[in-house]
Amino acid sequence: MPTRSRRKAAEPAGAPVGPPVAERDPALLKRIHEVMVLTRAVEDRMVAMYKGGDLLGSLYTGHWHEAISVGAASTLRQDDYLAPIHRDLGAHLWRGMEPWQVMASFMGKATSPTGGRDGTLHYGRLDLNVYNLPSHIPANFPVATGMAFAAKYREQDRVCLAFCGDGSTSRADFHESLTMASVLKLPNVFVIENNQFAYSTPLRMQSNSETFAMKAVAYGIPGVTVDGTDALAVHDAVAAAVARARAGEGPSIVEGVTMRMHGHAEHDPADYVPKEMYDEWSTKDPVQLFENVLIEAGVLDADSAKQVREDARQAAIAARRKALADPMPDPSGIEDGVYAD
Numbered sequence: 001m002p003t004r005s006r007r008k009a010a011e012p013a014g015a016p017v018g019p020p021v022a023e024r025d026p027a028l029l030k031r032i033h034e035v036m037v038l039t040r041a042v043e044d045r046m047v048a049m050y051k052g053g054d055l056l057g058s059l060y061t062g063h064w065h066e067a068i069s070v071g072a073a074s075t076l077r078q079d080d081y082l083a084p085i086h087r088d089l090g091a092h093l094w095r096g097m098e099p100w101q102v103m104a105s106f107m108g109k110a111t112s113p114t115g116g117r118d119g120t121l122h123y124g125r126l127d128l129n130v131y132n133l134p135s136h137i138p139a140n141f142p143v144a145t146g147m148a149f150a151a152k153y154r155e156q157d158r159v160c161l162a163f164c165g166d167g168s169t170s171r172a173d174f175h176e177s178l179t180m181a182s183v184l185k186l187p188n189v190f191v192i193e194n195n196q197f198a199y200s201t202p203l204r205m206q207s208n209s210e211t212f213a214m215k216a217v218a219y220g221i222p223g224v225t226v227d228g229t230d231a232l233a234v235h236d237a238v239a240a241a242v243a244r245a246r247a248g249e250g251p252s253i254v255e256g257v258t259m260r261m262h263g264h265a266e267h268d269p270a271d272y273v274p275k276e277m278y279d280e281w282s283t284k285d286p287v288q289l290f291e292n293v294l295i296e297a298g299v300l301d302a303d304s305a306k307q308v309r310e311d312a313r314q315a316a317i318a319a320r321r322k323a324l325a326d327p328m329p330d331p332s333g334i335e336d337g338v339y340a341d
């Protein structure tokens with residue numbers, strides 16, 4: 001069987017391109033960079049914590065997804081809705097989730113957003129308009145469609161952005177959500193994180209389409225494919241989709257092409273991934289690439305970039321310390337929130 005290890009990367013035709021870096025808001029650029037760096041630092045720390053036995057269950061990471069999760073989330077207003085997946089720590093951190101809350105969640109601590117009812121990543125922050133990840137994927141898509149429907153029905157000016165993986169596009173709830181969002185012109189943006197694998201299933205066994213974005217044609221909506229390691233390419237494409245949703249023109253698909261650089265979860269050695277793929281993609285670290293762009297444009301210098309990394313490392317260390325010290329839930333509250341009064 002022929003191998004099709006990587007789809008055509010960025011498809012410039014149709015993908016919106018924003019202004020040159022030097023003409024953009026430096027505060028926004030720096031914030032995107034800081035959150036990408038923080039995301040990497042927190043995940044690296046959690047990998048060490050997983051290996052050291054600090055965490056209860058599986059650990060899912062988003063290495064090489066930072067440009068997609070932060071690039072996309074940074075296009076929204078705080079009152080817009082977000083429905084992230086297991087690769088989107090960056091989107092959570094962008095919104096204001098605290099790194100210690102994420103660690104506390106993987107430890108089942110009472111202080112986690114679920115109060116310790118989940119030992120992994122089914123957390124959200126409703127106060128930040130970020131919804132909990134449902135375990136079945138992409139069950140966040142029907143939720144996102146419902147959120148967008150509610151916003152439209154209540155005549156609220158709110159967009160709902162949901163993420164899913166390449167494998168999730170094969171599920172019925174993907175099709176149902178896209179169909180409903182399209183015919184009702186709901187203010188949705190659907191971001192597909194094409195990271196080459198769905199657990200051990202490679203792209204060639206997932207879909208025969210050249211890109212995932214081209215599936216948009218079937219729903220009568222726009223779809224673009226961008227380089228998912230390029231934070232600004234993602235930001236620009238998602239910003240255009242958000243503007244369209246806000247204007248009442250309906251949903252769009254944005255596909256970001258990247259690579260899952262760790263196993264499906266940290267317990268997965270991912271022996272099924274050809275070494276050449278890792279070699280090829282290791283040169284496309286989204287955090288490093290964005291740092292290079294900002295230094296080249298004069299938005300950052302080498303010293304300040306180094307400081308951002310050190311600050312993120314210290315924040316991750318402090319977060320671990322707090323999460324470790326936090327209490328486990330009180331077993332007497334096991335039925336809280338289960339039954340209606």
Ligand SMILES: Cc1ncc(C[n+]2csc(CCOP(=O)(O)OP(=O)(O)O)c2C)c(N)n1
Pocket residue numbers: 087135136137138164165166167168169193195197198199260264
């Ligand atoms: C309906 C359903 N089937 C299987 C799983 C187990 N599972 C969780 S993530 C995952 C892989 C998903 O692949 P993809 O959508 O490409 O996202 P990725 O993990 O690659 O980012 C699987 C099989 C699940 N959570 N839900």
